[in-house]
Amino acid sequence: MSDRSPKPPRQERWDRRMEVPLAVASATFLAGYAIVVLGHGTLSQAWLDLCLAVALASWAVFVVDYAVRLRLSGLGPLRFLRTHLLDTVVVLLPLLRPVRMVSIYDRVQRRHDKPRLGLYARVMTYSGLTVALLGFAGALTVYRYERDAPGATIRTFGDSVWWACETLATVGYGDVTPVTPIGRVTAVGVMACGLALLGAVTGSFSSWLIQAFRREDEQGDERRPPGDSPGAS
Template sequence: MTLERWQRLSEWPMVAAALLFLGAYSVQVIADLPDAEGAWADALVWAAWAVFVLDYGVRLWLAPSRGRWFLYNLHELAILALPALRPLRLLRLVTLLKVVHSRAGSALRGRLLLYVLGSASMLIYCGALAALDAEQNDPQANIRTFGDALWWALTTITTVGYGDHYPITVVGRFAAAGLMVAGIAVLGVVTASIASWLVESVSAQTAAKTAERTAAALDAIDEPLEQQIRALSEQVARLTAALEARGPRG
């Protein structure tokens, strides 16, 4: 078993675990269930967490250079080792974005558009969940419902920032910082994609017009040449006929 083979085999099971985690975590946060009523959701969260830990351990074991792989994936270890910071758990949903990217199709622009839309939607939803989880039980917080959290996440990721809702807790502000950085990155990709599309469209139109003009110019040149060649052919034919008519000289 190689690392690449394990990653291929575990791709969809990890997606299922991520979706299970997202659903259970969403119920925990949005419904704000007491410990007794939310025991089942907490059990599902920890079951998904166990799958993440297993996947991390197997990938570390199968890595060709474990020391290098460990250093390059310290962020995953931090996420797994700090379960008390519940919003950090949402970073495990990057698994979903990887699958969306790999299944987005063969056309580069289609893959880019689908990946950006999927990433933006996931960031808005997860950012709203993270902020609500951190803020809703603080008596001084102004993000108290999931609707408030979604509105805040949308205005934050688009860099609008109305200021009517904002996080006041440390964890909530860290979530806001991550969402702002991610929003700039997503908007940058969208802007670059639109600019690339416009440049390609203008280039295609310019190339088409240039081809038409070139073809017209060649037609204008070809017509006189054809007439000249036809006239020369007729002269050669007449001279040949005249020589044949005179016959050989004695």
Template sequence: MEDEAEQQPERDPSAQARWESRTQRPLLALAVAFALAYAVPIVRPGASASVTRACTAVEWCVWGAFAADYVVRLCLSERRARFVRAHWLDLCAVVLPMIQPLRLLRLVATLMLVGRRARMASQIRLTTYVVGTVVGLLMFGSLAVLSVERESPDGNIKTLGDAVWWSFTTMTTVGYGDHAPTTGLGRVLAVGLMLSGIALLGVVTANIAAWFIARFEKDDAEERRQTAAIEALTMEVMALRAQVAALSGGAGGSGAAGDGGPPAPVAPRPREP
């Protein structure tokens, strides 16, 4: 029986976990391709029509890859209804561009899918995720507001530098006011960046506070452990002293009982006449 148990292979992870592990890096590479395809027509507005069509095709292909990833994970899930309830944001990101195929909707949907997919990867730490989220929001926020505000007659965000500066001041909620969106869609982007900046600031602050609390708890636990060890050692020393005192008292008492005390005086014999 033991040999049979040893010959049995270890339980493999679920098919869904294996799929997520194998597709993590390819999907991240596709996300980089999406970022480049989204940025080229905005940074170079005078690009040819073929370049613009190619970038649009790449955007749709990347979104389709993430949508297919969601469908595959749904099919591999053991409890599909529970999977849909737990990943409803993923479902919204998949359905959103199909309702009205706007470029900005593809951007939002792909960012949501990338963020949800990266959050499931256990090897990606929270700090890396937060830094990547900040960089992504700054980059895509700048490109999105530039594409919306560049053609506005009353707008003052005309270059990529202006858009990046506006994104920084908006995410940090500083708001100097030298650059501001004038269109309705641009203001919607501004609200999204403001809320994202506040949320990320809260995450960073919470992480720093949690690190300090964990550090203090670790120091307190070490101090309590040392105090308990000292108390245990003190009790042990006191017990040893009590045993030594008991042994010394027992040895002295038995010696006194064996000797019987000092010898009694001997009476002198009477002299003979």
């Protein structure tokens, strides 16, 4: 069960102060990780070490933010973990760190009196961004561990992107599949996220269509002369 109580003022101020640094750390982690994976064999070891250090530094920002918010919340560790499950998972799993960019953007938009996008448009937009970020991060992770594995079918980053797309879409052609333990664990996570996020997009789009048709019917009833029914001759 989530904690619905208001945040302490100090934690609220800290959250606002860290919105931009966390967004930058998310983008920096994704960029550094991408360069480390894609630059393997082409960039010098010094550049790869530098990018790895940048990615680790961005992870340290998440750890510090998590520890400070745990301290300011006044909650016990277990209760804080239950009420901040996404933050906990993001700290532990590098694959999900880019998703922080979407959640931070959503929090910034919620502070406006009127969001720029409607409810259904926000759900579809944020779900689409999350799918794109997760797909890219998942493709990087799988490519990193699969490219040199014995018996691997994912040899290029293009193969990995194709695998990520068909996995997120729950198609699963089976032409390319991960064979390493880390690759398969990543595949399970990508499949679960793909089902959840695409289901959210499909449900929101269906609800939007139903509401649009309902508004059209209501407007048609208002314009129809009194006593004139759709079936009247």
